[in-house]
Amino acid sequence: MGAGIPKVNIAVQDRVLLHLLENDNQADRYLVDYALTRPGVAEACALHPPNVSRTMRDLLKREFVSEHTRNIRGEERRQKTWQLTEEGRTQASKSKKSMGQIKVVLRDDNGELIEIIASEASQRLATDISLLQILMHAQHEGVLTYGDIRFGKIKQSSNEDISPPGRLKALTGAHATYNTTPPKTRPVHGRKQEMKDLDSWFSGRKPCAVIHGIAGIGKSTLVAHWLKENLDSLPNLSVCWYPCQPWDRALGIATSLLHRFGIDESHDPYNLIETLPLQPAGKIDVDTWRRRLTAYLTDADTIRERFKNESGGPPPYWLIILDDVHHIEDEAHELLGALLQISTKTPLRVVMISRTKPTIYDRRDVHTRELVGEFSLQGLTKSEIEFWLKDIDSKGEYELEQVHEKTGGHPLALELFELYGQETHVDWLQFLDDEIILKLPKSERDLLSELAIQKVPIKWHILAEKVGWQGNPPKDLIQHGLLLELGDGMWLHEALKERLLRDIK
Structure with missing residues (x-):
């Protein structure tokens, strides 16, 4: 669960008491619902059935519940059920009051x-x-x-004769989880080659693109800028920009995507809603979801019928942008893999923005079959920095080489430089802490710390021996510009050096 989200943890006995209280209207009845059986209680309370039996034994000892064998609605055989005693109702009501304040x-x-x-x-x-x-x-x-x-x-409130905008359909609220247009971004400096690369990817009809790079390097800004530049020429393109959060789950993403594809309670010809578990802690049936969604998206008549009243008719493509996909890769690994499979057979294109290279596919396989375009975003080049400096330094007070060395071409560092005139502003150092240094593996942090105390570049074999590193230099650090391979040996990003030296001193 993401940082800052309150952690909810309900004791098992409190769950069971609350469930029985919510079904107390069935107490002493000859015919009761499935909800009062062992599997029904397990499903509602997100428990394994053996845990239900164990909990009920404890509650029976405390005389909070009574046990009965009753007929179950829709079932042929009688089953064991439970209901609250008077003492149990009192205890459950107290628990409900306290749990309502969580x-x-x-x-x-x-x-x-x-x-x-x-x-x-x-x-x-x-x-x-x-x-x-x-x-x-x-x-x-x-x-x-x-x-x-x-x-x-x-629900529509009783005083609403006509539903207000945004509440016309049961799933309209799913729009709250994604955007249909790219987000507003900071001005883009340079990146002309990267824009051409994305244009080439889109025109080449590859199903998926992955843009990866370190935090703050401008991945989302680049994609949003590219999309804005192309929306005018593709007015009917259906966009779903989903900003992945640390608390997101595969089920939530799958639900939002179905909504974007036009699935709701009144239009679900392939029964896609059935693949979503209706109970908490349930698992989405990813394989069935993939098969049915593929069938739906390739059924031209159904799609045409669904969007016949929409402006422009059915979209030629759906473009799904999953921003910060590294937050959900472990949790939604199977769903992301299924989404890639769907994109190879349907009018669906996927863009994943991540701080790391996704592990949901075999890299050699997708490149051989030209299914995925991977773009590693690095710092701005010297020529791009020079062009930026002309806008912010009309007097020519700053040396290009010095600014490039201090910032490594990182857009955030350059923006802080533009604001405060300091190549290594304190906010940039704090950003390095929060988003880079504290997230590095200890072995890589030790490697960079050793390099930070060096006065001049050092040969790799000497550096590796000093820290006990086995093998070649870490590719990710080099690729993202944190570790530099110079003619004289290994060196590191100047701002990173300054930050690491503060700990060493």
């Missing part, structure tokens, strides 16, 4: 993350989801999203 995070219909108490979440989500469901989704997924298909239809 803070949860949800993304509202405007796309804003808000933190509220759990008892108010149902109203803010405009749905009839229960307190237990809210807490279970918060515990297992971190963030609840307005319009999530699993929460049911969006």
